[in-house]
Amino acid sequence: MDFFINLADGFIGMFQEGAEVFMGFITGIIPLLIVLITVVNAFIKIVGEERIFGFMRAIAKFTIFRYTLIPLFSVFFLTNPMCYTFGKFLPEKQKPAFYDSAVSFVHPITGLFPHANAAELFIFLGIAQGFAQVGNQSELALWYLVVGLIVCLVRGIVTEKITEFQMKRQEAAKRGAAA
Structure with missing residues (x-):
């Protein structure tokens, strides 16, 4: 029975880790990318x-x-x-x-x-x-x-x-x- 409990914990743990990585992207890299893309597009329009x-x-x-x-x-x-x-x-x-x-x-x-x-x-x-x-x-x-x-x-x-x-x-x- 412990095998199935560990398997279930591991399965849901995989999704919990994915959610943590996703939240890191939302609070870190995604805003950075949006700002960079905006600046590059603005530069192209200005020049x-x-x-x-x-x-x-x-x-x-x-x-x-x-x-x-x-x-x-x-x-x-x-x-x-x-x-x-x-x-x-x-x-x-x-x-x-x-x-x-x-x-x-x-x-x-x-x-x-x-x-x-x-x-x-x-x-x-x-x-x-x-x-x-x-x-x-x-x-x-x-x-x-x-x-x-x-x-x-x-x-x-x-x-x-x-x-x-x-x-x-x-x-x-x-x-x-x-x-």
Whole structure:
């Protein structure tokens, strides 16, 4: 009989723990996310979408910015999954590389800017909780951001080169078929 009592206690205890975590979110992270989203949206309205888009088109000409700053700005301002729409500033041949770069960045930005990808926040917080016992969570978040930008750049460049290679290959195949 004790087995069933312990099983019932464990079962309801699981829901009690879930409720405590939920209340922590309601009093902690959810208001933070609402304020962050409001500030970002206000900034976009104040500066103006046209200015932001013009700036993005200008920096997209440089490879290093195309695969670091644009993913950073797109994920910060538009959040996941809308961030991928910043690919519209790029020529068709660079869009796959931008997507690869941006999708790689939706997790690393979360530690410093939780509004950018709130769904990923729970993963970061789980890692950060363990890290807090041996280090500083802010330091972890900053390293996530820095390493994430490096990974974005490398993935963007590699994917751009692969895309160029595949496009040339397709063009050569079309020319060969036409001849």
